[in-house]
Amino acid sequence: MTTGVPAVQVQQLKKSYGSAMAVDDISFEIHDGETFALLGPNGAGKSTTIEILEGYRDRSGGNVTVLGVDPQRGGLDWKAQLGIVLQSSGESGNVTVLEQLTHFAGYYPNPRKVSDVIEAVGLAEKAKMRISRLSGGQRRRVDVALGIIGRPRLLFLDEPTTGFDPAARRQFWGLINGLKTEGTTILLTTHYLDEAATLADRAGVIVGGKLVDIGTIDEIGGAAARVPLVRWQRDGVEHAQRTSEPAALAARLYAQAGGEVAGLEITRPSLEDIYLDLVGNPAGTVAAAETP
Numbered sequence: 001m002t003t004g005v006p007a008v009q010v011q012q013l014k015k016s017y018g019s020a021m022a023v024d025d026i027s028f029e030i031h032d033g034e035t036f037a038l039l040g041p042n043g044a045g046k047s048t049t050i051e052i053l054e055g056y057r058d059r060s061g062g063n064v065t066v067l068g069v070d071p072q073r074g075g076l077d078w079k080a081q082l083g084i085v086l087q088s089s090g091e092s093g094n095v096t097v098l099e100q101l102t103h104f105a106g107y108y109p110n111p112r113k114v115s116d117v118i119e120a121v122g123l124a125e126k127a128k129m130r131i132s133r134l135s136g137g138q139r140r141r142v143d144v145a146l147g148i149i150g151r152p153r154l155l156f157l158d159e160p161t162t163g164f165d166p167a168a169r170r171q172f173w174g175l176i177n178g179l180k181t182e183g184t185t186i187l188l189t190t191h192y193l194d195e196a197a198t199l200a201d202r203a204g205v206i207v208g209g210k211l212v213d214i215g216t217i218d219e220i221g222g223a224a225a226r227v228p229l230v231r232w233q234r235d236g237v238e239h240a241q242r243t244s245e246p247a248a249l250a251a252r253l254y255a256q257a258g259g260e261v262a263g264l265e266i267t268r269p270s271l272e273d274i275y276l277d278l279v280g281n282p283a284g285t286v287a288a289a290e291t292p
C-alpha cells in the first residue's frame with residue numbers, strides 16, 4: 001500500500017571507521033513499494049549503509065528513518081516488518097531446510113507458508129536435506145527464503161544472487177517480481193548490472209562513500225551516456241563514434257566505402273557500460289568521438 005511516506009529516508013548519512021570515512025554525506029529516499037538498487041564498486045560503502053538501515057550498525061552522523069523509525073531505536077515490532085538477506089551466509093547448520101524455515105516462521109506474526117517459500121526459492125527437492133550438505137548457491141537460496149518468510153514490508157537484499165547459477169538467478173528475479181507486485185519495498189545491492197536493470201525502479205551509485213548519481217534506471221549516467229556507439233573498420237583500423245543518429249552515420253560510411261562497411265556495429269550502452277563510466281573504470285570508457 002502506498003502511503004506517500006518514504007519507506008526509507010536517509011539524510012546526510014555519515015559513517016567513519018576510525019579516521020576512514022566509509023559513508024560520506026549520503027542522502028536518498030526509497031518510496032513505499034519501490035525497488036531501489038544501491039550500486040558501487042567493492043568497498044564503496046553499500047553494505048555499511050544497508051547495515052545502518054537494518055539497525056545492525058550505528059551511524060556517525062545524519063538522520064535515518066526506516067518505516068518511520070530511527071533504526072538505532074527500532075524495537076521488535078519494527079524488526080518484524082523487515083526481511084534481511086545479509087551479504088554473507090550464516091546458514092550452515094545441522095538442521096534441514098524445512099526445519100530451519102519452520103523455526104524462523106515462528107518468530108513472525110503473519111509468516112508465509114513454509115512450503116510456498118521453499119517452492120519459490122527452488123528448494124522443494126532439498127527441503128529435507130541438512131543445510132550443511134547443500135551447495136553454496138543452494139545455501140544462498142535458504143538465506144533468501146529466510147529473508148522473505150516473515151512477509152516483510154521492506155526487504156534488504158545484499159548481493160542476494162552471488163553463487164546462483166544463471167537459471168537460479170532468473171528464477172530469483174521471478175520471485176522478486178512477485179514480491180514487487182505484492183507491494184514489498186526492496187533495497188538491493190548487486191554487482192550484476194543486468195540484475196539491477198531488470199529488478200530496480202531506481203538506483204543510486206556510490207563511489208568512495210559518496211553518492212555520485214541517483215535516478216531511474218533509464219536516467220542513470222545522464223542522456224549523453226546513452227547515445228549509441230557506432231564502430232567500424234577502415235583499412236584495418238578500428239573507428240568509433242557516439243551519435244544520436246547512428247543510421248545516418250552508417251549510411252554515410254556505406255556511401256564512402258561504396259558498399260558494405262567492414263566491422264560495422266551499432267550498440268546502445270548497457271547499464272553496465274554507463275556504470276563503468278560513472279565509477280571511472282577505464283575498461284568502461286568508450287573511444288573518443290571522431291568524424292568519418
Ligand SMILES: Nc1ncnc2c1ncn2[C@@H]1O[C@H](COP(=O)(O)OP(=O)(O)OP(=O)(O)O)[C@@H](O)[C@H]1O
Nearest residue numbers: 017021022040041042043044045046047048049087
Ligand atoms: N568493521 C569495519 N571496520 C573498519 N572498516 C570497515 C568495516 N567495515 C567496512 N569497512 C570499510 O568501509 C568501507 C566500505 O565497506 P562496505 O563493506 O560498506 O563496502 P561495500 O560497498 O559493501 O563493498 P562490497 O561491494 O565489497 O561488498 C571499506 O573501505 C571497508 O574496508
